[in-house]
Amino acid sequence: MKHATTRMIFSYWDSLRGERMAPERGEIEPGEIRHVLADTFILEVVERNAVIRLAGTRICAFFGRELRGEAFARLWQEEAASEIARAVETVLDETAGVVAGLSAVTDEGASVDFEMVLLPLRHRGKPHARILGALSPAVVPAWVGLYPVRHLATSSFRVLWPAARPSKLVRGDHDGSATERRRRFIVHAGGRG
Numbered sequence: 131m132k133h134a135t136t137r138m139i140f141s142y143w144d145s146l147r148g149e150r151m152a153p154e155r156g157e158i159e160p161g162e163i164r165h166v167l168a169d170t171f172i173l174e175v176v177e178r179n180a181v182i183r184l185a186g187t188r189i190c191a192f193f194g195r196e197l198r199g200e201a202f203a204r205l206w207q208e209e210a211a212s213e214i215a216r217a218v219e220t221v222l223d224e225t226a227g228v229v230a231g232l233s234a235v236t237d238e239g240a241s242v243d244f245e246m247v248l249l250p251l252r253h254r255g256k257p258h259a260r261i262l263g264a265l266s267p268a269v270v271p272a273w274v275g276l277y278p279v280r281h282l283a284t285s286s287f288r289v290l291w292p293a294a295r296p297s298k299l300v301r302g303d304h305d306g307s308a309t310e311r312r313r314r315f316i317v318h319a320g321g322r323g
Contacts, residue, residue: 133245135166135266136229143249143262151225152250155260173202173261180218189265194278207281220289221248222258227290234279243268
C-alpha cells in the first residue's frame, strides 16, 4: 500500500474488525475517517454484482458525475470489467482485502494514477453484503472536476490478508473443512517465464 489514504482505510477497517473476519457496515463512523472521506466509497453486493451505494466527492469529481446506484464494473472499459469482478469475488469469497494500482485518462489526454483498496463488510450480520473501498490519486491534478476520466485501467492487483486471521468462526464464515477448502480452491492461469 503506497498511498496514505489506503493505509488509513485499511488500518481503520482492521481495528474495527478485531477478531472477526470483517466488521459490520453499521460500525463505520464517517467522522473517524473524515480526512479521507472524499476518496472512499461503499459497494452494495446484490447477487454477486457490486453497485456503488456511496461515493466520496473527489471520486465523483474525477468521473464528472454522481456515481450512486451505478454498477462498479462500469468504471472500467467493458473488456476489463472481468478484472474488477474477479477482485470483488476475491474480497467476498476470501474475506480479505484487495489493493490495486489503477490509471485513467481523460478525453483531453490528461492522466492520473490511483491506488484502490477493497475491504469486506458485513451488513446486519450477513457476509458478502458490502465492501468498503478507497480510490485515491497519487497526486491530485489541477484539472480534477474539469475533465472527467472515462474509464479506469488496472495495472496491478494484490490480495491483503489481515495480519492475524481470526481463530473463531463467525456465523456465515466457512468452517475450514476439507470439503469447504476444496470448494474454495482456485487455480489461476499462469506460466513460467
